[in-house]
Structure formats: C-alpha cells, structure tokens
Amino acid sequence: MELYNLKKNEQRVSFSQAVKLGLGDNQGLFFPTQVPALTDIDALLKQDFVSRSVTILDAWLGDELGSDNVETMVRKAFNFPLAVTAVNSQTYALELTHGPTLAFKDFGARFMAQCLNLLCKDERATILTATSGDTGAAVAHAFYGLDNIKVAVLYPKGKISLLQEKLFCTLGGNIHTFSVEGSFDDCQQLVKDSFDDLEFKQEIRLNSANSINISRLLAQICYYFEAVAQVPADKRDNLVISVPSGNFGDLTAGLLAKAMGLPVKRFMAATNENDTVPRYLATGEWQPQPTISTRANAMDVSAPNNWPRIEELMKVQGWDKSLVSGIKVTESEMCQGLKDLHAQGYLCEPHGAIAAFALKNTLMADETGIFLCTAHPAKFQESVEDILNIKLELPQPLADVADKAILSKEISADFSELKQSILAI
Secondary structure, eight states: EEEEEEEEEEEEEHHHHHHHSSOOOOOOOEESSOOOOOSSSHHHSSSSSHHHHHHHHHHHHHHHHHHHHHHHHHHHHHHHHEEESSSSSSSEEEEEEOSSSSSSSSHHHHHHHHHHHHHTTOOOOEEEEESSSSSHHHHHHHHHTTTTTTEEEEEEETTOHHHHHHHHHTTTTTTTEEEEEEHHHHHHHHHHHHOHHHHHHHTEEEEEOOTTTTHHHHHHHHHHHHHHHHOOOGGOEEEEEEEOOSHHHHHHHHHHHHHHHHOOEEEEEEEEEEEEEHHHHHOOOEEEEEOOOOSSSSGOOOSTHHHHHHHHHHHHHHHGGGEEEEOOOOHHHHHHHHHHHHHHTTTHHHOOOHHHHHTTTHHHOTTTEEEEEEEGGGGGGGHHHHTTOOOOOOOOOHHHTTOOOOOOOOSOOOHHHHHHHHHHO
C-alpha cells in the first residue's frame, strides 16, 4: 500500500511508515494512491463481521503486512459485538457502542494498537492524541499496559462529560491525561505543533492516534459493510447513511467503503452548531468560526482535520458533489430528535440523535436510512436524563470508574508547557 501527503504530494510512504509517522511533512494527511475494489459484494455481505473485515483489510494491507498478520490483528481488535436495530420500517440504527469504552472509537483505536504492536515491536513510542470525548478513552484502553508505549491525551477542560473523562483519566500507568484550558481545536493545534517540532518529535518517537492516523480510518471502513449487511436485502437499493460528524474521520471511512464497492446512494454529514462543513458545501467558502460548546460535545469541532481527505476522495473518484450533504442540527432540534427516537422505543444520545434528526428530515419515500450511534447513552447521562426525564442505569464499564479520582494535569493551550509536561513523563 502506498500513500501520498496531501500537502506535499511527492512525499510517498508505505502503510507502515504512515502509521508510525501519523502526519506527513507540513502537517499533511496521508492518502492512498489507490483504493482497492472488492468483487462480489453480495457474497461478502453474507460473511460474518470479523471474516468480512479480514477480507476488507487484507485488500489494503495483505501485500505489505502479510495476510496472516492482518487476520490476527483483526481478530484481536474486533473482539466485541455491534448491532443494527430497526427504529421503524424505514430507519435503522448502527450501534457502535458495545466495545470496552462504549464508543465507535474502539474499532479504530484497537486496530491501530495492533498495528503498532506489530510494526514497532520493542521500539519505544509516545502516542499523543486530542479528544473531544470518546477518542481519549478508546486510545487509552487500547494502549494501556503496553510497556514500550506512553500515551498522552489532551482534552478541553470542562467540555467533555464527567463519565467520559473518568473512563480514561483514572487509569494511570502509561496513560497520561492533560486537561487543556481551551477548545478541542486548541488541543488539535497542540498536536500539530508537536509534530512540527522535529527535534521533539524524534526525541520522544512521537505518533498520533487521532483519526488523522490512516490505520484508524481503515478499521472504520469495516462497520459500514456490517451496517449494510444487517439491513434486509430488499431495502439496500437506495441506502442513505447519516454520520454524526466532528473531525470527519468517520465520514471519510464511509466514503472509502463506497469507493471499495459498498452500495450506498448518498451520505449525510450531520453536524451540531459547529457547522463549518454544511456552510462550506452551501457557499464554497471555508470559514471556521469559534467553537461552540454543545451537549453533543464530541462534535464540537470547528476546523475538522479530515475534510481534505474527503475532498481528495471525491475528486479522484469523480463523484458528484450531491453524494455528501451537510446538515446542521441545532441544540433544540437535537433534543427533539432524542425525544422522537425515545417515543419510538429507541434510547439514544445527543450525537446519534443529531444524525437521526438529519436523516428523518431529508429521507425520501423510496430510501432506507441508517444513522450511526457512536456512543452509549450513559456516557452522556446528565444530558440524556435531563432531556428525556428518565433515570439511566450505568453499564459496568462506567459504574466501575464512577467513584475513581481523576488523575489529569491541567495545562494551558501553550505548546512549550505541553512539551515540558510530555518530556517529564
């Protein structure tokens, strides 16, 4: 597998190099020179999730890593279930909430950990990642206890839910967490600044586990195929998938799945009030605005890193712009969406409710819709209980950390302070 740097096309790397580098020169994202096309999609959709995922990822990585290694990594990473639930006769929920940290990030983080475990072996490394909620927990748990890898997670102070915070800020050991005075975009900028400091990057053998890392994106392709596989065959002709979008890695993976042959008619990029992409799609002007804090905090991103990959994929595939529509969902609309789902007997949370609301209001009569549920409702206990006037029971992973002390260090959004803090660990 060969990839090129979107900001410096002459920089070409293998998958192994891209995983270990994270970002290319000039903070450029790596993008594949070729997307493998899968044959006999109907037969593929009849396979079980893990077997199908082995086939999908082997098409990308088998030549470089070896098919046996790919199968071993997939079986170790994807050792938990996922589900598709019918909300009504036209709409389905893809539940990506059954992993160890109750969020879709478990798929990408665990596969990336397997990749680095294979590629780095006994080399020491430092994983630096920014999180707007769920990435931090998934990455922390995926790498927890690995002796040769230290993990530093940055998150915006006071802007993720308490239970999200406790899920990864109570581990200790090789997991180091930093509560940053600022927004998620400030945290992302600190990650970028770290990669720009070449001496620092080399000294600590820096890598990133954000969705900028190509290994995470490839893993996420797999659950889009599973979503389609679990929808009845007679409803697959006009499929629409609505993706709650923050940093846009999840939507990138969905589009890569379509490029491989997955039969999806169109996608919705459903955002909260941080609507840079919907405005861009409507006006052609990229104008990030100050980040707005919402109850769908994992989507509080005004400058999504992965958007250049989407534009590149649209261009090289020759797709019409109508394939992706951007839908902004306000806080009041999110609340209404959550209530509508609950009235139909389906318990969701703010991010999934945004995707469902966007889907409901744009789905045509001859289409079947799938919306992604990216985190367990209990991770947003306070918001869900307040909006729906119910009491949630905590699932075991959250109950286990509810009373634990948070071990994070508070820092400002200043690179020199972050650098000193990381060198100290």
